[in-house]
Amino acid sequence: MSTSVRFDRGHTDDLMSFLTASPSPYHAVANAAGRLEKAGFRQVSETDAWDASAGGKYVLRGGAIIAWYVPENASAHTPFRIVGAHTDSPNLRVKPLPDSGSDGWRQVAVEVYGGTLLNTWLDRDLGLAGRLTLRDGSHRLVDVDRALLRVPQLAIHLDRSVHTEGLKLDKQRHMQPVWGLGEVREGDLIRFVADEAGVATDDITGWDLMVSPVEAPSYLGRDRELLAGPRMDNLLSVHAATAALAAVASSGGELTHIPVMAAFDHEENGSQSDTGADGPLLGTVLERCVLARGGTYEDRARALAGSVCLSSDTGHAVHPNYSERHDPTHHPRANGGPILKVNVNMRYATDGSGRAVFADACEKAGVPMQHFVSNNSMPCGTTIGPITAARHGISTVDIGVAILSMHSARELCGADDPYLLANALTAFLEG
Known part of the structure; x- marks a missing residue:
């Protein structure tokens, strides 16, 4: 696919509305929940007993939301396909x-x-x-x-x-x-x-x-091919994951797994909280999903062993004024499609098997894929990916959209990349 192809900007327009309406993690999860409600999902309380019914469900806790869709044919050991993201921004x-x-x-x-x-x-x-x-x-x-x-x-x-x-x-x-x-x-x-x-x-x-x-998100550039706005790290991924999960749940297709969206709080300061990725929330929700369908510890172990997670977070596009700060052979570009993030010291959780999973999803979606690896002389950031892999034993792949001005009050990305990411996440959740 040529990266010069122009796309319907409906998804990006909707992202801009989502960013404006989500000035805090609490607003972000409320807005994500509202969108899922329109797709037929219903909220379940952590203090209530959960049933084995099929359909879309979600849990809210503070600035975190976990949502999942149980197909009619799900067994107690049906594996999960998870898109992870975070709701907080510096x-x-x-x-x-x-x-x-x-x-x-x-x-x-x-x-x-x-x-x-x-x-x-x-x-x-x-x-x-x-x-x-x-x-x-x-x-x-x-x-x-x-x-x-x-x-x-x-x-x-x-x-x-x-x-x-x-x-x-x-x-x-x-x-x-x-x-x-x-x-x-x-x-x-x-x-x-x-x-x-x-x-x-x-x-x-x-x-x-x-x-x-309070400055609203806006298109930027001669051809409006760029998007400037606040909190794209990482509400861009939360928005794409919400759209992908709603699309899969509404498609009526037969699934061999349970699609999940997990958007955590406190990633920007280490994820160690009851609503962070290093807390028990995701593991508790997945285990309760198994137990609600009459599952055992053995079913839980089987389900997690067959599960895979895409940790979706923003990454670094090559900076035209500081290109020497990037690896010389890996220069992700705006509107070049989502990036696969690799670090052999496990600051990102991707390995070769994970690369194959994401490459397959991009191929099915007809979406171009790029690669990101840090310059050896520059420290590498990290995400919820390694935390998810280590805490739950789930195969995890780090991906995202390449942006400039990460952690600025106003960040910059290609205006087509949010749409490309959402399509790749949909293909992944469809399996």
Whole structure:
């Protein structure tokens, strides 16, 4: 397939809507669940007994969602085909005592989450989003999607060495956004957020709030062949996996396995949480699926031994201004199709057998495939792939879409690549 082929941009248009509507992991899983509900999936509670009925089901926990589709002919030892992704992105998150400021400026105390490119948050219009925990234990999503906050950069007149010595940012002193003028009053921010969410301040007993850029995703370039937007690492994969699972569940085709989407939180800081890939959530869901159909430990072992997972996360497109930072023989390009990510030190979980699985899915989907490996002189990042493989004993393959500006407040990819990834994931889940 020629990479110059133009595609229907309906999928990418929908991705842009998904990114805009998902300023936090909690919004992302709610939006994914809503799309699955339209495809006939139903939510099951972790505290209820699960039945053996066929059809689409999903579990929500915090910023994580796991969804699966049980075909009519599934046995207790039917294996799983899993697409893994993560819902979180590097950003700035509100501290427990958020009201701060000095010299007549009112500020919000934030903590840096993940490996964010700090400079990309400077002089940018920022909103506020996340979830509120109410006194009765329920949660309320909130999204202040307008210019509310700003992290102002120091003027060049006060930092003459910035071009010769580089911009130096202290995470504590330099990254606190301003949101107004006047005296700092304790409780102001939460009173404001409560009003935005339509709840009483006294009903709020906890919060998980984060800063988000309010600039909408947009096509870029002379021919609009690029896509710029926030949180593509890794909501691009969450969106593609949701679309693929819904398509497979709605196709009516006969399946020899159970297709699964697992989108975790906290990948950007190590995945060690009850909603992260290094937690028990996926293993518990898969085991309960087996047991609900009358399975035994032996059935569980058989099912996992026959399972395979695609860990879908963004990777690095070759950078035209820094091409020497890339491996000289592996230069993934925008709109060149999804990438297979390889690292022999197991920062990625792909091996030769896994390559064959993904190559087969791309061939069936008519999608071009690229390869990514790091320059030997550059440290390699990692994903949920090795965690999934090691924790569950499931054959795992690391893949994704090649982007620029990874971990920036606004990232860049080829506008056709999200569509190509979704088609490859659909072919994989179809088996």
